Amino acid sequence: MGKGAGKGAGRASGGGGRFRSGLARIAYGNPLYSLILSGRAPAALAVVPPDPWPGDPSDGSAFLAGMLRxxxxxxxxxxxxEPPWRMPGASPVWLKALHGFDWMRDLRxxxxxxxxxxxxxxxWSWLEHNGGWNSQGWAPDTLGTRVANWIGLHDFYCASADDEFRARVFEHLGRQVRHLARVLPxxxxxxxxxxxxKGLVYGGFCLPGLERAGQDGLRxxxxxxxxxILPDGGHVERNPSAHLRVLRDLIDIRAVLRVARVExxxxLQPAIxxxxxxxxxxxxxDGGLALFNGGREEEPALVDxxxxxxxxxxxxxxSAPHSGYERxxxxxxxxxxxxxAPPSAGLDRMAHAGTLSMEMSVNKERLIVNCGSHPAQRGPWRLALAGSAAHSTVVVADTNSAEVLEAGGLGRRPxxxxxxxxxxxxxxxxxATxxxxxxxxxxLHRRRVYLADNGEDLRGEDTLEPVLGAQATDQPFAIRFHLHPTVQPILVQGGAQVILRLPSGNVWRLRATGVALELAESIYLGTGDEPRRTIQIVMHGHSGPDGVTVKWALRRERKAA
Incomplete structure (x- = not known):
């Protein structure tokens, strides 16, 4: 879906990362460190936090049948x-999810x-094979997620278990929390x-004797x-799905503090x-989220x-001016x-080159979308879906507006x-520019978008203009509007206009001046693991030395076409 995706592996796979991994193995992966983590094992939870989050019974049933999705x-x-903890062929993101134990809600x-x-x-299998430190299962964020899940789902899997199982779970919870307290941030x-x-707070205030770790977590x-958390309430990663996860984690932390009666x-509360x-x-x-910067629709029930x-x-x-979004x-x-602007380096793991991209919905139906992101967030899917061409925006010379790194993050950027x-x-x-x-x-790319007060007239103007004092050259460009898979587009008027029919029967008409219009294949990965085929509208042309301006309009048809 476009060139300019960047070369080489990302920053995370460089020599510095390997060096730190080697140091961690020396520091934590030895018997002496295991002894350091020993301590008085909690016998029971001091408090049991609520866990209101829904699981997926379909995934849970597949899990019981031996298929982990x-x-x-x-x-x-x-x-x-063999246990699945180091499963051949599993992606790092899959293994991370497995070690985090979020899937226990699906079983519940x-x-x-x-x-x-x-x-x-x-x-029990995890304890047998991962009781000592290893880089995959003991990564701090994975560990924190697992500790919170083991504690929050205690009543489901542990409360009625035999004494040996409970004792071993609590012993290892204490060890994991002590490690977390030593290594964070x-x-x-x-x-x-x-x-x-979150894992540190759960462990510190739900496990007797570890309150100091909990206070460290609060600091x-x-x-x-x-x-x-930016002044307008947006999360600094500019990813709606990450925003949802962080808000959920903060709600969980607040719930633990309330049941533990800790200030x-x-x-915390102002952030929420x-x-x-x-x-x-x-x-x-439709209740789902917009698809920006690696975000996905998410389950409306979870958002609710x-x-x-x-x-x-x-x-x-x-308007969210600090986050950089307009509604x-x-x-x-x-x-x-x-x-x-894209999030800064270190916070741009899932960021996309989608600057000035647009999404549009009418009532509960999505019309114009971005292509979304693959759950794996790495490799070829990353390169394709994070590129500018996978977004409803302008692409110049088939080049990304920011350099997309395959291993995550962005290089060159606006x-x-x-x-x-x-x-x-x-x-x-x-x-916006x-x-x-x-x-x-x-x-420079300048996009003007106007929505009339009746909601039935959307007008836009995309301009490519020379940088002040510079001489622009003739360049091909494309304005892409990716359509939701449920939208049926038809080229009319000799290819000069596009009729867009929504499942409800509502019809919209797209017109544009100064460009050629065509329909092309696209994909949609807003939900699920498999891409859905869809269509994109492509308005393409060339910008000359003085730049170019393209005007387009989307209007609802009063009568069915």
């Missing part, structure tokens, strides 16, 4: 064969003794740091939140209160649960625009992204 991979395991959703026994078998930032801190949280850091309206900001009419558990009232934001809404039409918003009644105009094409092409 996680992180974009389905892996079959033999209940009588199935219910019954068989699901409970399977959870116990896997917990462990060069982590963003959502992974919050996940690790780390208090230092992390001001930098992670929360001053930063700011993040909740910002989460609503990213929702389309997070919003309910947050227990925060407040109007949905119209245009009139009647039943919603448009979301990415008008911000140095400046600006945005202005004007409102008149219910009508909204947003004008970025200079991601200034290097190599001496071009």
């Amino acid at each position: 996680m992180a974009g991979q389905s892996m079959a395991i033999d209940p009588n064969g 959703a199935v219910g019954g003794d068989m699901a409970r026994r399977r959870a116990r078998v896997l917990v 462990a060069r982590l930032d963003g959502a992974p740091l919050i996940a690790a801190i 780390l949280l208090d230092r992390a939140l001001p930098g992670q 929360a850091p001053e930063s 209160e700011r993040m909740t309206p910002a989460l609503r900001f990213f929702r389309h009419g 649960t997070v919003l309910a558990q947050a227990d925060v009232r407040g109007r949905t934001l119209r 245009l809404i009139a009647a039943r039409t919603l448009v979301l625009l990415d008008t911000g 140095a400046h992204v600006g945005c202005e918003r004007q409102e008149s009644g219910s009508a909204v105009l947003v004008v 970025h200079n991601g094409y200034s290097k190599g092409f001496s071009l």
Whole structure:
């Protein structure tokens, strides 16, 4: 879906990463360190935190049948064969999900003794094969997630178990929490740091004798939140799915502190209160989230649960200037625009080259989308779905507006992204620019989007203009509008217009001037593990020495076409 995706492996796989991994193996992977982690084993939980989060009974049933569906991979395991903890062919993201034990909620959703026994078998197997430090299972954010899950799901898999099982689980929970307290913040930032801190808080205040670790976790949280939660409530990674995860983790931390009757850091509740309206900001009419910077639709039921558990009232934001997003809404039409600079290095693991991309939905139906992201977040899928061509924006000379690194993160990127918003009644105009094409092409991209107050008239203008003082050259460009798989497009008027029919029967018409229109294949990975075929509208042309301006309009047809 475009060139300019970057060369070589990402920063995480460089020599520095291998050096640190080797040091960690020397420091933690030896018998002496195992003795250091020993201590008085808790006999029971001091408090049991609530766990209101839904699981997927379909995935749980598959799990019971020996098929583990996680992180974009389905892996079959033999209940009588080798354990899955270092499964050949499994991606690092799949293994991370396995070691994190989020899947236990899927088994809980199935219910019954068989699901409970399977959870116990896997917990015992993990203890047998991962009781000592290893880089995969003891990565701090994975460890924090596992500790929180083992404690939060205690009543499901552990409360009715035999004494030997319970004793061993609690002994190893203590060891894992002590390790976490020793290594954090462990060069982590963003959502992974919050996940690790959550485990420290769970262990510290739910396991007797580890309260100091819990207080360490609260101090780390208090230092992390001001930098992670922006003034408009958005998360610094600019990824709606990461935003959802962090908000959920903060709600869980608050719940633990409440049942343990521990005073929360001053930063915690204000962060939840700011993040909740910002989460609503990213929702389309179908209840799912917008697809920006590695985000996915997510399950509307989970989003509903997070919003309910947050227990925060407040109007949905119209503009998120610190996060770099704009929301245009009139009647039943919603448009979301990415008008911000990519997140900084270290926080850009899942970031996309989708600057000034746009999504549009009408009532509960998505119309214009970005292509989404693959759960694996690495390799060829990363290169394809993070590229500019996988977004509903302008692409110059088949080149990404930011350099996409295969192992995660961005290299070259726009140095400046600006945005202005004007409102008149219910009508909204947003004008945004970025200079991601200034290097190599001496071009600025300016996008103007206007939504009329009746919600039935969306007009846009995409301009490629020469950088001040520079001479632009003739370059091919494409304006891409990826369509949701449920939308049926038809070229009409000799290929000069496109009719777009939604499942409800509503019809919209796209017109554009100064470009050739065509329909091309595309894919959609907003949900699930397998890409769905769909169509994209491509408006293509050439920019000359003076640049080019393309005007387009989407209007709802009053009568069915």
